[in-house]
Amino acid sequence: MPVLQSETAKIRQFLKSRLQTDVTSFRGYESEWQNIRDLLFRTAEHGESNSALLLGTRGSGKTTLITSVLADLLPEANFYRNTVIVYLNGLLHTDDRLALKSATAQMNLENAVDGKVFGSFAENLAFLLECLKAGDKKKSKSVVFILEEFDLFCSHHNQTLLYNLFDVAQSAQAPICVLGITARLDVIELLEKRVKSRFSHRQIFLLPKENDFEGRVELFKILLKLPTDKEMKEYNKTFKPIPEDALQNQELPLLRRVFDPRSFSFSTKTISQWNKHIDALASNPKVISVLQNMYDYEVIEATFKTFLFELVCQLHDDNPLLTVEEVQAQGQQFEGDDKIHILCGLSVLELCLVIAMKHHSEIYDRDPFNFEMILTRYNKFANASTTMQGIERSVVLKAYEHVKNLELIAPISNASTSKVQKEYQLHRLLLTYGQIGQAVVKSQNLPTEVCQWAQSSLI
């Protein structure tokens, strides 16, 4: 292993940066990828106006798809000389005014100087529309509007921006392509009827494959293996560098600081040794069962990448290889219950209060309670016990407040709660009985009396 040991830092760096910043390589979904590429290509080449929506669950690689299509198209001079890419995000451009300013600056229109747009909202809208109207299908540049978080644009006033963009796409003006990206499947129902009529109803769904566990194991290998010389040659052939002047747009965040595997180099021996090790790891039944559990819970790639990232972080000089135990421990950590952790960290008094709340909720079928009710129940126990006697009311109240601040209990939201004294405010328990039971079993140094009291409310 000395070969690997000397290069562990480099391997870790390579794997980490590939997991985090590799936005251009996209796996699967060939037909969807081709569909989007054709759409953008036709907009740029033939001056055709289009509109489309890209739908898929969160983390399914919608933005990565767009980025990889752009990374494929932008190296061609024919494409980047004839198109302007405008990127808008519903979380950043929270109203039409901001979105318009940003669009004007990105299109570099006459009323924008060095990225600063002047004039009022109404003037900006009128000017942008005039510009697009003055455009011609044959002679002017195509504009590609990428609207991320498309559902948030639907909540803008009158949906003015969407109406105008779709309207330009449906009339003989400058050629534009409107590409919406959203996770909501019912986004079309949010559109107003005239906006809906102008939208071309092209919807492209990004759905993960059904029951594709082999694919997940394959992905585990792909994301952890080092590229061999042959693969690097192929990479060099397919990925052309994006020229400088194609990335003039300052506000396009998609293609900034893209991962480049060519900046790393490993010795052939390292590569073969590491890849062999990963192959062995991926065929280990224990690792497979961890992966299966994760896959049963969540099929999207994004969380799986987080999992691998935390795994890769554990590599260091003394520990140059990933072990099965590490994978299992990481899997355990993902499946753990945080609330039980919090409960285990409580003091005995606080845990007694939680147990009293549990008894109250069990008896009265999750009715809300206040401090006095819990105090009475707790006092009954404390008076009979040998360890919990002599705790003052104010200390118990402090413990109650602490439990409340940890949001293990939540006040019932009523308008009148603010006027009620804090001892009498009604709360509900935000834990299941199973969680409390597990916490009692797990927490150390708990007096036996408390453990017994947790079992039954009779004293």
Add this chain to the structure above:
Amino acid sequence: NVEAVGTPKRNIQLSNIVEEFAEGRRTSKVMHETPKKATVEEPKTPKSARGRPRKSTSTVVEEYKSTPKSATKLKLIRSGAIKPNVQARDAPVQISPDDQLAVARERLHVSAVPKSLPCREKEYSEIYNFLEGKIIDSCGGCMYVSGVPGTGKTATTTAVIRSLQVLAQEEEIPTFEFVEINGMRLTEPRQAYVHIYRQLTGKTLAWEQAYNLLDKRFTTKAPRRVTTVLLVDELDILCNRRQDVVYNLLNWPTVPSAQLVVITIANTMDLPERLLMGKISSRLGLTRLTFQPYNFRQLQEIVMARLTGTSAFDAEAVQLVARKVAAVSGDARRALDICRRATELAEEQSRKVDKFVSVSMGHVQKALGEMIASAKVQTIKCCSRMEQLFLQAVTAEVARTGIEECSFLGVYSQFEALAAFAGVTVPNPGRAIAICSRLGASRLLICENSRNDIYQKILLNISSDDVHYALQASSLI
């Protein structure tokens, strides 16, 4: 003198007036301040900052440099001297005329409006007669056009006006001016004045000024005034609570000196009675026209008219599109978009087999599937096993309680039972809430903020039959 008695001039600021007590009576007098020298303020800056005053002054100079530039540019834009434009491409687009599918696709684009609109001859002649009569008589009037989106309202009206403009150029009818505004292209209703004024003169003003000038123009008599035709699209957006803009737009035609003809377009048929005030709907008059949704024969004719001369489409394929679209909405845009998508599919296929393929029923069927169907069932099938189990738990809880809205606690107990039945370990409540919010993000479920934790309400956003249908083949059930 008069000035001493009246209110003080505006440029006398309050701080300049110092009250003095002279002989027990209060009098006020104006202090004439000498302008302060700049050196007075200098010592206020901390000494440490003195080292770099040069830098700050240089940036100020730069700012001054750029501001006049943008200010003059803004002035030029407002006066209409700078023509709005987009960047030009390297070389103009060329489409080879022998590529049948590309030609068909270009003709099928919604933007390619044909010279004569098929199936709208009656509406065309009605608008034509109305406008021609008003222009020849040089009097004012209103018309209200309504119909669901995509039935050719704006296209027909602009076609009428285009042919009238041709006639006016040939001097067969008096010349007229044409102004067009669209409610959805305005940020607020009052901007309508600005747009109308800009189209008449080319200058951009504030709306108050534009309104005053327009009012003056329409209400004062002027010899040699020509008729103005004003097309107002999306009328319902211009209606706010006060409805002053709509009132003015519909009141000007009643002024005899205005010679203004207003054509208003909106979607709903009963908009004047439902939304507008009595005096406004009275001014709108009863000259109305309703565009019916296209039936399947008309949609077929529209598509065929655009395709004359190409052999790209099979006749049955067009008929299928027409029938499917007419059954849903009668929207011509929808039919054209579906046909365009079908040509793309055919092109893909012809690229594969390297031979010309005309658009057949199969392509249209596929395009219809893409553009009308939703993917909810498919999405459920692609969920992870736990998510599928959770969805099933929600349907089970709905069936148990009989109420559509269920709480997370009930669903979680169902979830535990189902997991025990399927022999899998159940995720803890925290992870189950994560599943819930994931399903909520793609709107398979509607759930509250997860701040409410285990008391949040959950609503199924799809029918429970869909869930059962999707999960039939699942390995869990």
